[in-house]
Ligand SMILES: [Zn+2]
């Protein structure tokens with residue numbers, strides 16, 4: 372769905388869409404969408420310079436591998452979409468202070484508007500962790516023997532952990 376500025380000048384646009392896996396390409400082979408990605412919300416003109424505010428809600432599930440132990444893990448998505456897009460302008464025409472960055476994320480668009488799939492992709496990439504872990508205390512794969520240390524505590528890494536502990540003790544004392 373294309374969010375056209377000229378249309379937004381006339382009225383706020385409501386959208387409610389369900390994206391099948393593959394429709395929103397996240398450009399990351401390790402991220403696989405599970406089931407439909409549901410997006411609903413509104414797009415409206417938010418400023419005299421043609422700023423577009425897209426608000427709404429996204430729900431869905433992605434699957435990836437744990438950064439430490441490489442086991443498959445799910446990342447549920449359930450959050451409020453809130454992005455502001457400004458048209459690409461000559462830099463001296465844009466006053467950075469006009470828009471509070473804390474209020475929402477700011478992006479840019481070129482031409483007559485933005486594609487909703489691009490908005491959804493951007494919001495999801497903002498949410499997804501750079502280094503997903505299956506759980507906080509995931510022990511990961513042993514760099515020496517290659518075993519998954521969550522399932523099998525091999526002895527070969529003992530020394531490394533000891534070193535880390537002594538480093539911690541040094542910081543504390
Ligand atoms: Zn893990």
Ligand SMILES: [Zn+2]
Nearest residue numbers: 513516525527
């Ligand atoms: Zn080991």
